[in-house]
Amino acid sequence: MKKLGFIALSALLAVSCASKKDLDAALEKQQRTQELLDTATVRLNACEAEEKANEARLQALQAQVADLRANNQSLINNTGELTTLSKKGAENLEKSLESLREKDLQIKTLNDAITRKDSVTLALVTSLKSSLGNLNDEDISINVEKGVVYVSISDKLLFPSGSATVNNNAKNVLGKVAKVVNDKPEIEIMVEGHTDNQPINTPQFKDNWALSTARALAVTRILQEDFDVAPSRMTAAGRSYYIPVASNDTAEGRAKNRRTRIIVLPKLDQFFDMVEKGMEQAKQNAKAGK
Incomplete structure (x- = not known):
């Protein structure tokens, strides 16, 4: 009886071991199958995405083909006009080049004129400072x-207070300015009188305009x-107190505002005449292709 029980127990253990082994194998197979399935799913998704991209590229290529066909047909239709268009285009190009040459020459002419004017101005300043430097x-x-x-x-250098009579000592200064002006016949001058804002009302001067x-x-x-400065080269102007160079709230500022200003002007008609002649010459040179 004990022997029979031992045999039964052995058989049960054998069956139990065999079932665990099969289960492990089945689980391992299932895992491999799942991995294969996951890999296949990824590849499938990639293929679907690539298919959509290919479809988009195909549509784009079809659209390009349609455009090329349309352009080709347009070129075929316009072949007869190409010769006329090319000739007209060449004429327009030549006109454009001529216009550019003219503008370049005109700019150069204007720059030369300005440079010349600046040189005259520099020489004038140098002469005045040399003459009045002391x-x-x-x-x-x-x-x-x-x-x-x-x-x-x-x-204070030119006039007594409230007067329009030039001091004798000031004539020396005006003589030096006159010498520079007389040495340069290409310039004109404007003499401007300026006052401060203090009211004035005398028998001689009603207000600052008059003074x-x-x-x-x-x-x-x-x-x-x-x-002996030629009167045709001079202009006199009163500016009252409306163009101050300092504040009229202080005595120092008012002293700066009481001044006579001599403005040295180039003869603008000569300057513009020079520019106009230069522009006309530039136009002729552009037509000649220079």
């Missing part, structure tokens, strides 16, 4: 603004009568 900077100054030379002379104008006229007459 004067106090507070009484007289020379500067250039936008290509125009300005000589500014203080009120500034009278002072400009007095300087102009000195230049003409004492130093």
Whole structure:
């Protein structure tokens, strides 16, 4: 009886071991199968994406083919006009080149004229500073603004307070300015009188307009009568107190504003005449292909 029980137990153990082994094998097979399935799924997705991309490329190529066919047909239809268009295009190109040459030459001409004007201005400033160099900077100054030379002379150097009579000592200064002007016949001058904003009302001068104008006229007459500056080259102008160079709120500022300014001007008609002639020459040179 004990022997029979031992045999039964052995058989049961054998069956149990065989089942575990098969189960492990089945699980391993299942895992490999799952991995193959995952790989196949990835490849399938990639193939589907590539298929969509190929379809898009195919549609794009078909559209390009359609455009090429349309362009080809257009070229075929326009073949008869190509000769005329080419000739017209060549004529237009030649006109454009001529226009560019003319503009380049005109720009060069204008630059040359400006350079010449700047050279004249520099020479003028040098002459004035050389002639007036020994004067106090507070009484007289020379500067250039936008290509125009300005000589500014203080009120205290030229006139007594509230007067339009030029001091005898100031005539020496005006004589030096006159010499430079007379040496350069290509320039003209404008004499401007400037005041501060303090009111004035005397039997001689009703207001600052009258005072500034009278002072400009007095300087102009000195230049003409004492130093032979041609009156046709001069203009006198009163500017009252409307163009200050400093604040009128202080005595120092008002002193700076009381001044006579001599503006040295190139003869603009000569300058523009030179530019106009240069432009015309540039046009002729452009037509000649120079």
